Amino acid sequence: MPAVALARGGRKPAGTLIALPNPVRLRILTGMQEQDKTADRNPHIIEDRIIRAALSGHIAPGERLGEKDLSQIFNVSRTLVREAMMRLQARGIVEVSPRRGWFVIEPSVEEARHTIDARRALEVGMLVTIHDIQPAQIRTLREHVLSEQQALASGDRAQRSYLLGHFHVCLAETLGNPVIGSLLQDLTTRTVLIAALYQSTHDAHESCCEHGQIIDALEKGDPTEAARLMDVHLRHVEKALNYRHVANRLEHLKAALQGI
Amino acid sequence: MPAVALARGGRKPAGTLIALPNPVRLRILTGMQEQDKTADRNPHIIEDRIIRAALSGHIAPGERLGEKDLSQIFNVSRTLVREAMMRLQARGIVEVSPRRGWFVIEPSVEEARHTIDARRALEVGMLVTIHDIQPAQIRTLREHVLSEQQALASGDRAQRSYLLGHFHVCLAETLGNPVIGSLLQDLTTRTVLIAALYQSTHDAHESCCEHGQIIDALEKGDPTEAARLMDVHLRHVEKALNYRHVANRLEHLKAALQGI
DNA sequence: GAATACGATCTTGCATACAAGATGTAATGC
DNA sequence: GCATTACATCTTGTATGCAAGATCGTATTC
Secondary structure: OOOOOOOOOOOOOOOOOOOOOHHHHHHHHHHOOHHHHHOOEEEEEEEHHHHHHOOOOOOOOOEEHHHHHHHHHHHOOOHHHHHHHHHHOOOOOEEEOOOOEEEEEEOOOOHHHHHHHHHOOOOOOOHHHHOOOHHHHHHHHHHHHEEEEEEEEOOHHHHHHHHHHHHHHHHHHOOOOOHHHHHHHHHHHHHHHHHHOOOOOOHHHHHHHHHHHHHHHHHHHHHHHHHHHHHHHHHHHHHOOHHHHEEEEEEEEHHHOOOO | OOOOOOOOOOOOOOOOOOOOOOOHHHHHHHHHHHHHHHHHHOOOOOHHHHHHHHHHOOOOOOOOOOOOHHHHHHHHHHHHHOOOOOHHHHHHOEEEEEEEEEEEEEOOOHHHHHHHHHHHHHHHHHHHHOOOHHHHHHHHHHHHHHHHHHHHHHHHOOHHHHHHHHHHHHHHOOOOOOOOOOOHHHHHHHHHHHHHOOOOOOHHHHHHHHHHHHHHHOOOOHHHHHHHHHHHHHHHHHOOOOOHHOOOHHHHHHHHHHHO
């Protein structure tokens, strides 16, 4: 028996990430970014932290998010945790197994495809319907890519993962549509979880480079080309997913037991 | 003083719909569709009913949804109502005013544009990335349009409104992407609320006809044309919104008091 | 008569208590 | 030794209670 037992309702350890009991592991949720300490009374803080942790790769798909653990971590009652979980559930980030617990989504191969297709539709559609774009917007985007490059150089994997995912949200918001930005935040979070699940080997440098190319096309006033590049970019992201490797747990187990 | 007083926290009566106190008016939420009585223990029933009521035009933007009222209507405690509200909040259908109450969204002109733009991006993007389409799928869509026509003929405005909105969800799901379908459910619900707010005069017959044309294009194996038609369709929907008429309440009040 | 202060009564915000189910563990039978 | 059963302990599900704020009506004050 390991030194620390897994919490009762726990599924199997998600990936290789878990080496500590949940309450300890999940402590990363608290002090991650000191910048928004002001909004400590923000009822959305729990959601935000979880999304951020997922985007940073700190939380793995299938990971259990116990109400009690979270209530201790955030020092609130289970009520507030539950309310945050309800919102995250509506956003497709977590799901509940009755009387067993809350779990970060573990999309099946099919769900993964649908999610990426949805992103493709939304992002390509967003780019082809652009009218004009201002230099200031280009500057904002370039700054984002610059910070991506800095994260790449510094070797901060969490920051890198976060920024690469957040580029797409940033793009939508910079182009002036917060509604699309909000939808993309959820879809990219799910994509990052999918990538973690299916062990994406997608190169971060390549992603960053492609982000730059998309901005180039926008700067040249060619949104159609930008849309095409985005399509290619998302195909690369998808192609990097090794769907066969993990498949979903049930399929995996089934195959294993059939001696395949 | 009127025979029935408005609930304390109530904003102004939303549109001309309110002629009864909320608890009575909202009774429409209970027995709307007898078909899914089986799932009475489904914790999502409250959300579903509210979405459906909004799509049917039974619930107006700005309408107050008191926790107590709903808990009486659905015969559950406030806890479950609150959880449903949290999910609806995450889906952008309701919003909360602290210690005053929950309200169906009343999008500003800007938010309305962003929502329709998001729909355009998503639906156009979905159509241009279609590969092949089966006759069975075309049949499903035709059946939907048929039921739209029946609702038009029968004069059932609620059913008409619901089906015209639901076409877009149906399209996404039929084309095989439930993720897009889920996103579109929320976006179309918001659009219907916007239409109610800005008094859309968009002709229902025209909408239904355009739905048919989109299916025609898909059947002919021309998704690009379908995408173009969808773009036009959504522009018609948007154009029908008489943004100036109500604008938002503040603007409206301002204009009224300036004697415009 | 107009402005203000105050309290009654509504609302949501949040914590807590208990019910009910799921799971791991140890005792029991053979 | 192995299967079965009973129980202990964890989990979420749901209702309820009380706190705190917002609004409205009324009395009070100038």
